Structures are given as structure tokens and as C-alpha cells.
Amino acid sequence: MDELVIYGTPKLTGERRKVEIPKPGPDEVLIKVVAAGLNPKDWKFARRRTKDRAINAGDDVSGIVESVGSNVFEYKPGDRVAAFHRMGEPSGGYAQHAIAPSSTTFLLPPRISFEAGAGLPLSSMTAAIALYQALGLPLPTMPGKKDLPLLIYGGATAVGAFALQFAKLSNLGPIITVAGAGIDFVESLDAATHIIDYRQGNVAQAILAALDGKPVHHALDAVSARGSHEIITDVLVASGGGEINMLDPVEDEGWQWPDTVKFSRTFVASAYSQKHEHISEEQAIADGEFAYFFYRYISHILATGKFRPHPHEVVSRGLDGVVEGVQSLCEGKVSAKKLIARITDTPNQ
Ligand SMILES: NC(=O)c1ccc[n+]([C@@H]2O[C@H](COP(=O)([O-])OP(=O)(O)OC[C@H]3O[C@@H](n4cnc5c(N)ncnc54)[C@H](OP(=O)(O)O)[C@@H]3O)[C@@H](O)[C@H]2O)c1
Incomplete structure (x- = not known):
């Protein structure tokens, strides 16, 4: 072949x-x-x-x-x-x-x-592991609306857009996201309560203004480049601290996380239980079990039209x-x- x-x-x-x-x-x-x-x-x-x-x-x-x-x-x-x-x-x-x-x-x-x-397969599972296994957010199987603000940086990335759809299915809110040329698409998902245009600059301030005093303690960095971690860190610190999950290593090797910001990494190979520098063997085995059922759940929500x-x-x-x-x-x-x-x-x- x-x-x-x-x-x-x-x-x-x-x-x-x-x-x-x-x-x-x-x-x-x-x-x-x-x-x-x-x-x-x-x-x-x-x-x-x-x-x-x-x-x-x-x-x-x-x-x-x-x-x-x-x-x-x-x-x-x-x-x-x-x-x-x-x-x-x-x-x-x-x-x-x-x-x-x-x-x-x-x-x-x-x-x-x-x-x-x-x-x-790859991007949807990255989003699912990041939200549910790394950040520990409630699954869509948990009933009721949750007053649980979430920042998804990069709503037009494949991972970010899947995460927006999952966050909506989990009934989280408010959901704040950041996009540029892909804003119309992100709007069409009808998942984010606030969409910030990164092309206009001052992204951290715009996110905090959208939150209007409400703290956000969970963030998925679906861009993990071009200084996204610094902007998210500013937002989490202004919120009194929180957790950031990143998909790629921080570009700045000298970067130090503030004490109030907990950092975790998603590495989608844990979907087949492979460990990684930032993912223990125990976590990788757990992620493998999670991926098994969540892939089958994806078939279900695709079939019912709840996920696209x-x-x-x-x-x-x-x-x-x-x-x-x-x-x-x-x-x-x-x-x-x-x-x-x-x-x-x-x-x-
Ligand atoms: N660790 C892992 O296991 C894992 C798994 C999957 C992906 N990743 C990594 O995660 C990242 C996303 O992957 P992907 O496949 O989802 O990417 P993708 O769909 O190819 O991402 C393209 C999008 O990036 C957005 N973007 C670029 N710069 C941005 C910025 N400064 N702020 C907000 N959005 C920005 C653009 O949005 P606009 O169109 O709105 O400009 C564009 O639509 C990549 O770095 C990838 O390598 C890691």
C-alpha cells in the first residue's frame, strides 16, 4: 500500500x-x-x-x-x-x-x-482530557446549571472549539473565550457568553471587564503560544488564583508561575495511557480509562446532534x-x- x-x-x-x-x-x-x-x-x-x-x-x-x-x-x-x-x-x-x-x-x-x-479524534479528546481530567470540571452527565466560570483561550482552535461545546454540554458558565479571524465561527457555536477579539490588544483587561468582577479560577490555554499563558496568568491572579491547563510547553524557559496559579499540562497520548514528563503513570492510566468511555460518548452526542x-x-x-x-x-x-x-x-x- x-x-x-x-x-x-x-x-x-x-x-x-x-x-x-x-x-x-x-x-x-x-x-x-x-x-x-x-x-x-x-x-x-x-x-x-x-x-x-x-x-x-x-x-x-x-x-x-x-x-x-x-x-x-x-x-x-x-x-x-x-x-x-x-x-x-x-x-x-x-x-x-x-x-x-x-x-x-x-x-x-x-x-x-x-x-x-x-x-x-485527537483534538476532541485533548479538549475532553483537559477539561475533565486535568481541570476536574463537571462532566455533562452532572445535571443542573453550574455557576462555574471558565476561560477557554483560543475558541477558534479545534481544541478550543471542542472545549467550548463540551463546556456548554456541562452547563458551565459564564464561558469566556478569545479569538480573532474565527470569531464568526465561535459565535456560531453558541457556547461562549463572552468572546474577546485578541486583535484589539489588552486581552487580559478585556477578559476581566467581561467578567465584571466575577472571578475565574479555571482556564484552558488552547493556544499555548504567543504569550497566551501570561495573559491567562494575569486574569487568574486578578481573580485571586486558579488553575491553567496548557497544551504546549511555556515558550519562555525562565517563566515562573505565581504561587496562586496551579499549572497542569495535557498530553493527548494519555488517551492510550502513555505517561509524560507532566503526566504520571497513575494519571495516564486514568486518562486511558476516561478516553475509552468518552470516545463512545462522542459517538452518542454526534448522533444526537448535540456535538458537531x-x-x-x-x-x-x-x-x-x-x-x-x-x-x-x-x-x-x-x-x-x-x-x-x-x-x-x-x-x-
Ligand atoms: N498537548 C497535546 O496533546 C495537544 C493536542 C492537540 C493540540 N495541541 C496544541 O494545541 C494548539 C491548538 O491545536 P489545534 O489543532 O486546536 O489548533 P488549530 O485549530 O490549528 O488552531 C488554529 C487557530 O489558532 C487560533 N489562534 C492563533 N493565535 C491565537 C491567539 N493569539 N489567540 C487566540 N487564538 C489564536 C486561530 O484563531 P483565529 O482564527 O480566531 O485567529 C486559529 O483559528 C497547537 O499548539 C497544538 O500543537 C496539543
């Missing part, structure tokens, strides 16, 4: 190659890939790799189950699914077939296209268009949408 591998040194490059169709392990699913979602992590993981260490960085997959491992009881050949592939491991989604753990695979309801579904995929744009030429798409993500040119590669669009397979 065809697979695309990418590497970032000396510059972002992709190469298509022929490999054997992989076989699923006992707890894995083999998927005939229809669409693969591109992510900012693709260039981040590839940037220090030279050609000899090129990887198939496709971790967001949608398609049809082709075969399953001996322990898999939930899926069968022919099922329409989306799945989160283990990052950095072989047999990713930039290929005609991919392998994913059955625990991070979920059914796509008929109303959700493969293209829309391919943008779901991020808008998407299909790149041209399938696998051959991935590098250009990843480069646009790297350059910050993509606003409020997922880029998706449709495998059958790839020429000369």
Missing part, C-alpha cells in the same frame, strides 16, 4: 513509499483509511527529523474497519469509524490502511461524513497535499478549520 512519511530537517518534506499492509495486534483495529486529519503536531514532531527518521505522522483517521485483533469485541469489518492512532508509532493515517487501539476508536454515526470525522465536528477543508491531491497543508498550519495560515486529506484523491496510487 501507499504511505506518506514526513521529516522537517532541513525543510518540511514528504515522501510516498510502498509498504506492507499492517496487521492489527490483539487490542487493535485495522482501518481502510478514507480520510486523515492534519494537526499542528505533525510539523512539531517532524521538525527535528531528517530523512532517515521520517514518520507517518497521521494520527487522526476515519474509514472502514477492515479487520480486528483477537481481543476486540466492539468492532467488525465494515464498521464506519474514526480513531486516534498512537503518535510516533508506525502505521499511521497518512496511508491507505492504518492501525489504532480499539480503545481510541469510535463509531461514526451515519450523519457524520468521513471527512468531518477525520478531524475529531470542526469545519474542515479537503486538501488537494490527497496524501500528496499533506506537506503543503502541514506547512500552512506551521505558518498559522489556517483559521477555524481542520485540514483533511482524502486518500482516494492521491494521484497514481
